[in-house]
Amino acid sequence: MIFKIKHFIAADGERFSQLYNGDSTGFPLYYPTSYIARSVRPSVTHETQKVHLEAIKRVCEWEALQNISIAVRFQGREYLRQFEIDGLVRHITASRRSGKGEVISRNKANTYIAYAANYLRWLADETITELNSDIKTAIDKQHEALLSSVARKSGSSPANKQRILAMRLPDEAAQALRKLFEEPLHCVQKNGDKGPRIRNILMLRILYETGMRRGELLSLKLGNFMEAISGESAQLRIERNHHDEFDSRAQQPVAKTLGRTVNISTEAEQQLIAYRDHWRPNSDCHFLFINHRAGRTQGRPVTMTGFYSALNNLKEVFPALAPLYPHLLRHDWNYRFSQKADMERMDFESERTIREMLMGWTPNSEMSLLYNQRHIQERANEIGREIASDTINRGDKKCPAILHRQ
Incomplete structure (x- = not known):
């Protein structure tokens, strides 16, 4: 049985997704829809809701393969046995893109397992009408057995x-x-x-120069581009725009990090102006990067799928770009920023603060502290060398003699 996640836009611009049985057209699956609407949606973004649904989708796939209904099992006070939990975990963590036996990344597997466990715990509470201490203990035991499969975070x-x-x-x-x-x-x-080529290269240039995320790039609007004035450099304003009512994309690219303003080079500014004024199709669309090809999507904002299609086409023409992917440009930006901080002899606190501001990270973010560990390591090495040298400085100069034959 095939299950599909479908994405929608509400009248007020809110994005939401639902899980369907792919063999039928009609209503979404009842329990997954109820769980997302009541327990997940009020507190998380649409992007996170989609991750929850992907985990639940894998649970439903496993049910179909085993020819069982977990909800019916729970109603009969029958819970998943250990061998079933092991099989469910294998199905949840199996890679859908690689060959048989391949698994998804550890971080993604941990997330899916945790989300699936939370859903099954909710499902048990939802379907069992009379909860007593024994039943609660059984549900807790099943929940803990699933979570025990979560590996130590690779991070x-x-x-x-x-x-x-x-x-x-x-x-x-x-x-x-x-x-x-x-x-x-x-x-x-x-x-x-x-x-289209100028647009595609310009998108990569912005990622390279600013280190912004691909969702932030595809969310840029014409009004977010500010040309240079009074000797100041041109800038791009990144805004958090979840559930943008003017965005026609059901799977809306969004800014995961904080809103901020970033500088771009003079050359990038000139190319943006040329693209906006001469190459970009005439369109009422507010977004900066839009589809060029004639058809029903012409003039609409570039989707995430369209972005990756454009990137793959570039890789076919220029094989040297094969290792490139959007988030690698964000890592590369941080590498170059670290080099700049070294050249400027920037102190630890200044480097951390500036990096967080330009990346849109919250103060003392884990990633910021990780990148700044370089200075701690370098200073530790320096102090270690000083202590080692101090042995000789204290007059212990006879030690090297033992290295020579008598």
């Missing part, structure tokens, strides 16, 4: 932290990208392809 691993700190664009990809910034129409033959 706590020192090796993973070092991996994040080292993430940056490979030199060949960076060179190819900077060349395209200078010559965005390189290899373009057809006039109809020029506008």
